[in-house]
Amino acid sequence: MQAPVQKNQTLEVTFEDLTHDGNAVAKVEGYPLFVAGALPGETGRIQVTKVNKGYGFGRLIELFEKSQHRIDVPASEAHKYGGTQLQHISYEGQLQFKEKQVREALTRIGKLEDVKVHPVLGMKEPWYYRNKAQVPVGEKDGKLIAGFFKPRSHEIVDTDESIIQLPAVNEAIQTVKEICSELGIKAYDETAHKGTLRHIMARYGKTTGELMVVLITRTADFPHKNQIVEELISRLPNVKSIVHNINTKRTNVIMGETTKVLWGNEVIYDYIGDVKFAISARSFYQVNPVQTKVLYDKALQYAGLTGSETVIDAYCGIGTISLFLAQKARHVFGVEIVPEAIEDAKRNAELNEIDNAEFAVGKAEDIITEWYNQGNKADVLVVDPPRKGCDEALLQTIIDMKPKKVVYVSCNPATLARDLRILEDGGYKTVEVQPVDMFPQTTHCEAVAWLEF
8 A cells, every 4th residue: 555645745734642752643644654843733844754654754844733732942953862852842741641651551552441540750840850971972173072862873962961961960071071172082983993082971979969970982091091080070079980981892882891990989879768879880770869769669659568578679770679678578589680780789788787688690580480499489579670571481480479469660661561461361450550750851751560469
């Protein structure tokens, strides 16, 4: 069947919906066209940019009627390409979009019609919240630039400020760029595999005010590094750690295997609630700790711990949820496939003097099955998997183990819905789901589901 539109054709359309990645949907004779920057209910003129068999893409030229949820945003490229796909939508509109995203995934993918989905828990101040940034470095007109890649390219848009990064993080990135530019440090050229500075990373402990700067280079030899360190200490009073990471490979992976502390401490610290965390250059740590506490408080509420329960935390990472749960549980077992994360989890347990949590390295489905066979049956099982969701073998182990309660923390409504369907078919009942907005201005939405056997 031939598409009813042609490439470069100009059309007047009405936008009906938003996709999970924030593109507006307009239909021509039932044929969907995906257009960035428009909102449901708006009408406008578009140009068709790509035509596939079952769908196409378009570019917004002008709007005739605007949505009540549309807000004005800066016109700079830095704002356009900064990963903020929903910044042109009012925050109320963003929360409605994310709630709808969760609801539709549960009904369409999970076939879960009667699950209670609460309104999304949002932020009071949904800007300048990210405590970490890692940006690529390039050159333009003889000076260093650093910022975001344009979509589907490696062209860097120079960015002095991101509207979703904490001011201290923005300042650190800008300061490194200025110092290295002044000293004539060459940016990495990925085509020629030459140059020095590949990426700049900044991490900030919002509760402690501690700053870490990570310089990621192609070469082990880093020109002017002592002078760079002196300038950073002088210009960034909050800096507690300056780290050099070496990545010699032709790769899109940001960090290499060798990490050296140039000055200060190996870690900085931050708190989520009352739990203190040590954060190294390579640690996984939630980028929005304010909303992380909201998310974990909800997980803790759903777990309903009284102090007598054994809890298993699958995909435990550096122990963030495990240590929250350990404050209310009899004992917590955490499992994670990344060895460095488990070392961080053990260190964080010791840091908080928590002695009722233990951690193991391995695949969750293997380790939990082993624990089950040894008689370590969980009263509550918590999962916080990556975007691809839980491994099928783990879901089957949960069904076999039959913990009375499962708390599922998800960063992808689609895989959450898929996995809830499997658990429901195995005898569980999804009681309710609470979405949490961890990433305002973006299309991502986290959620916590409470299941009982």
